[in-house]
Amino acid sequence: MNAQQIIDIENRHTSGVYAKQTLAIVRGQGASLFDVEGNEYLDCSSGHGVANLGHGNPKVAEALYKQANTLITLFESFPNDQRAMLMEKITALVPGLDRVFFCNSGAESVEAAFKFARISTGRRNFIAAMRAFHGRTYGALSATFNKKYREGFEPLLPGFTHVSYNNIEALDKAVNEETAAVILEVIQGEGGLYPATAEYIQAARRICDERGVLLIIDEIQSGFGRTGKMFAIQHFGVTPDLLTCAKSLAGGVPMGAVLIGPKVKNLTPGVHGSTFGGNPLSCAAANAALDVMKEEDLPGQAGAKGAYLMEKLKAIQSPNIREVRGLGLMIGIEMKQKVAPYIKTLQEKKVIALNAGMTVIRLLPPLVISYEQIDHLVEVLTEVLTQTVDDGQ
Numbered sequence: 281m282n283a284q285q286i287i288d289i290e291n292r293h294t295s296g297v298y299a300k301q302t303l304a305i306v307r308g309q310g311a312s313l314f315d316v317e318g319n320e321y322l323d324c325s326s327g328h329g330v331a332n333l334g335h336g337n338p339k340v341a342e343a344l345y346k347q348a349n350t351l352i353t354l355f356e357s358f359p360n361d362q363r364a365m366l367m368e369k370i371t372a373l374v375p376g377l378d379r380v381f382f383c384n385s386g387a388e389s390v391e392a393a394f395k396f397a398r399i400s401t402g403r404r405n406f407i408a409a410m411r412a413f414h415g416r417t418y419g420a421l422s423a424t425f426n427k428k429y430r431e432g433f434e435p436l437l438p439g440f441t442h443v444s445y446n447n448i449e450a451l452d453k454a455v456n457e458e459t460a461a462v463i464l465e466v467i468q469g470e471g472g473l474y475p476a477t478a479e480y481i482q483a484a485r486r487i488c489d490e491r492g493v494l495l496i497i498d499e500i501q502s503g504f505g506r507t508g509k510m511f512a513i514q515h516f517g518v519t520p521d522l523l524t525c526a527k528s529l530a531g532g533v534p535m536g537a538v539l540i541g542p543k544v545k546n547l548t549p550g551v552h553g554s555t556f557g558g559n560p561l562s563c564a565a566a567n568a569a570l571d572v573m574k575e576e577d578l579p580g581q582a583g584a585k586g587a588y589l590m591e592k593l594k595a596i597q598s599p600n601i602r603e604v605r606g607l608g609l610m611i612g613i614e615m616k617q618k619v620a621p622y623i624k625t626l627q628e629k630k631v632i633a634l635n636a637g638m639t640v641i642r643l644l645p646p647l648v649i650s651y652e653q654i655d656h657l658v659e660v661l662t663e664v665l666t667q668t669v670d671d672g673q
């Protein structure tokens with residue numbers, strides 16, 4: 281199939297819920313993506329933070345091939361070697377969180393965390409942050425702030441309140457003895473790349489502890505090395521009660537997980553479950569992915585490359601840039617105009633970037649991006665962001 285055929289078929293049969301690009305991507309290698317004609321693109325999206333290891337990692341591919349020939353599916357009632365290995369590996373990443381629930385996506389891990397918080401505390405209410413994004417299923421959507429995602433789907437779940445992010449006083453006021461859990465991102469991804477302050481996350485921990493409330497940290501986008509630590513919360517020396525993760529966990533294969541601390545109670549057989557959760561194929565991929573993250577010190581790489589890229593971005597002299605912010609290789613460039621035309625121009629120059637809201641360009645490159653590729657990215661960004669691109673309005 282040529283590019284036009286692929287694009288035409290997708291446009292004919294798509295559900296309609298995606299804004300389709302006019303670019304058919306068929307292959308990836310490291311931080312590069314290739315279209316049907318073999319044109320190379322620098323991937324600064326990682327599939328929204330999925331491809332931390334880069335595309336085409338041979339260890340993940342090998343693990344998938346071997347496990348596909350061994351055993352693909354097994355309900356979690358039956359113990360399995362790959363799952364047991366992964367349970368040990370993933371719980372070792374966060375001392376204090378010794379149990380894990382496996383599922384298949386980010387939103388599912390958020391749903392599980394909410395159910396666990398209610399069954400554990402016997403309380404109904406949740407506090408989330410303004411600008412928060414936690415997914416699009418009903419529970420997760422109820423915690424998501426932006427009305428762009430919510431409108432048309434009401435009624436959402438009752439019991440959710442949103443408070444201003446990084447505002448300790450507001451959190452202190454909102455959390456009470458009817459609160460089951462507080463859910464926070466350590467750096468808001470979809471919301472515009474706003475990092476939390478250490479004081480805020482530490483205060484959230486203290487406020488929750490004082491009132492018997494569970495702290496849920498959503499690391500679906502920030503996890504697995506992205507910010508320079510395995511999990512972003514580790515920058516602040518805080519351990520949550522529930523940690524949700526997904527995206528990069530299994531090297532690109534769909535998988536989600538909730539890490540669970542000792543204060544979470546009442547998780548007994550039948551309380552929750554997932555048909556595909558903890559399947560040996562995804563577990564094998566995750567085992568390989570976690571090994572690669574460790575062997576190649578991907579958190580360390582993200583920290584060093586993130587600092588390098590951030591310094592170069594901050595040095596770009598452009599009246600169009602309002603602010604550059606982020607943590608590790610999770611970076612936002614806030615512009616004074618709408619970013620859609622900039623992202624389109626970047627794509628014409630073979631750089632694939634994301635937006636976060638209307639005015640922020642989001643960079644989430646694979647953590648294996650080379651310094652040469654970073655230099656090239658900075659060159660293209662300098663060229664594009666110093667121009668005032670007409671947004672057609």
Ligand SMILES: *Cc1c(COP(=O)(O)O)cnc(C)c1O
Binds near residue numbers: 385386416500501527
């Ligand atoms: C992507 C994301 C989700 C939702 O994950 P899905 O796999 O798309 O359901 C939830 N929370 C955060 C912080 C995310 O970035």
